[in-house]
Amino acid sequence: MKMLRIAVLASLCACAAAQVTAIKAGRLVDPDSGTVLTDQVILVRDNKIESVGKGLAIPAGAKVIDLSSKTVLPGFIDCHTHVADGKSLGADPFNVLKKTASQIVLESVVNARVTLLSGFTTVRDVGTYRALNDIALRDAIARGDIVGPRMYVAGAYITITGGAGAMTGQAPDIQLPWDLHYGEANSPWEVRQKVRLLAHNGVDNIKVLSTGAVLTHGSSPQSVEFTPEELQAAVEEARNFGLRVEAHAHNPQGIKNAIRAGAASIEHATLIDDEGIELAKKNGTYLDMDIYDEECIQEDGRKGNMPLDFLEHDREMGEKHRQNFRKAVQAGVKMSFGTDLGVCPYGTSPKQFAFMVKYGMTPMQAIQSATTNAADLLGHSKELGSIKPGKYADIVAVSGDPLADIRVLENVEFIMKDGKVYKEAGAPACMQ
Ligand SMILES: [Zn+2]
Numbered sequence: 001m002k003m004l005r006i007a008v009l010a011s012l013c014a015c016a017a018a019q020v021t022a023i024k025a026g027r028l029v030d031p032d033s034g035t036v037l038t039d040q041v042i043l044v045r046d047n048k049i050e051s052v053g054k055g056l057a058i059p060a061g062a063k064v065i066d067l068s069s070k071t072v073l074p075g076f077i078d079c080h081t082h083v084a085d086g087k088s089l090g091a092d093p094f095n096v097l098k099k100t101a102s103q104i105v106l107e108s109v110v111n112a113r114v115t116l117l118s119g120f121t122t123v124r125d126v127g128t129y130r131a132l133n134d135i136a137l138r139d140a141i142a143r144g145d146i147v148g149p150r151m152y153v154a155g156a157y158i159t160i161t162g163g164a165g166a167m168t169g170q171a172p173d174i175q176l177p178w179d180l181h182y183g184e185a186n187s188p189w190e191v192r193q194k195v196r197l198l199a200h201n202g203v204d205n206i207k208v209l210s211t212g213a214v215l216t217h218g219s220s221p222q223s224v225e226f227t228p229e230e231l232q233a234a235v236e237e238a239r240n241f242g243l244r245v246e247a248h249a250h251n252p253q254g255i256k257n258a259i260r261a262g263a264a265s266i267e268h269a270t271l272i273d274d275e276g277i278e279l280a281k282k283n284g285t286y287l288d289m290d291i292y293d294e295e296c297i298q299e300d301g302r303k304g305n306m307p308l309d310f311l312e313h314d315r316e317m318g319e320k321h322r323q324n325f326r327k328a329v330q331a332g333v334k335m336s337f338g339t340d341l342g343v344c345p346y347g348t349s350p351k352q353f354a355f356m357v358k359y360g361m362t363p364m365q366a367i368q369s370a371t372t373n374a375a376d377l378l379g380h381s382k383e384l385g386s387i388k389p390g391k392y393a394d395i396v397a398v399s400g401d402p403l404a405d406i407r408v409l410e411n412v413e414f415i416m417k418d419g420k421v422y423k424e425a426g427a428p429a430c431m432q
Pocket of ligand 1: 080126
């Protein structure tokens, strides 16, 4: 039903593509096979890819987009974003108390637009301080009311009271608004109740906080928070609703607890040890390691925009994180692309590609992490992740060869999402 609605609305939009569009692709990256094809024609009908091949006949009346001098890729997927958290006022979570939920969601409209215009046609949004803001944003984008990536959302953080996903640091007699402590749970049954509530409210995935965090007052990234029983309850209850669980975890024990409980992905996986790497490989668990955002945390620190206790949490973890990323890549663990977008400015997700290559991936592996692997993690490989018949027409293009210089992905020149062009090579972006 939702798919049908997206298709109908896409065709009604002011800058929608013609019913049939033929894209001439000089080079076409196929992350499914890890190869690059040349001189391909992609036929797009409405919001779906109809066919792809060399020398395909272009139907009369089709709109032709000539990308024969470009490298064409599937739209990218960022598996760890916080698009619905509004305009950052610095890293302090207390800043959300200075704004209403409406202000934050309206500011997030801009976040959604710049995220799409950086080449990311899909995001998995893994938590928002103001619970359910992300659902409103997802639905407004899907209706075509505003411009943004296709969103899969978590609705809220499921966390222990005082833990990584909670609002912390306020005096005990301060009563928070309901949406700022929506996901707090302190037993397996409370975890199940939160999962049920979020499922009822229409989330696409469940976010649990297995360990403490860097960017939370009074929470140490070195500490274990949810118990194995609570994590198992989250995964089992989510499964009952057809949902997958992503687990935030820095500390090595918390990482292993979440892998053993059956989480689909470990977020950050900062201090993962050899046993954790082995377990992730054995269980097919994705590691979603945000190795670029350290640049922004330290930069904010230098500018005095980062609370001192957060910088203390972060000290020395950045380099260990990146070395552990290298180990996990070498071990052959499944890796997805997630940036913790919102820590770094919206629109900067593409900068992580170069760091993934610097720390051990081939350029093709980095591209696969944000396409085929990300689609697999989301459970949407049939619709997303490569340019194949039947999938959504989510297509981007760059000048140059990303396999020779991965940084060309930082300048995406053409963006189509759901069959609709948002940025045309050589033309200003469609901001409708
Ligand atoms: Zn995050």
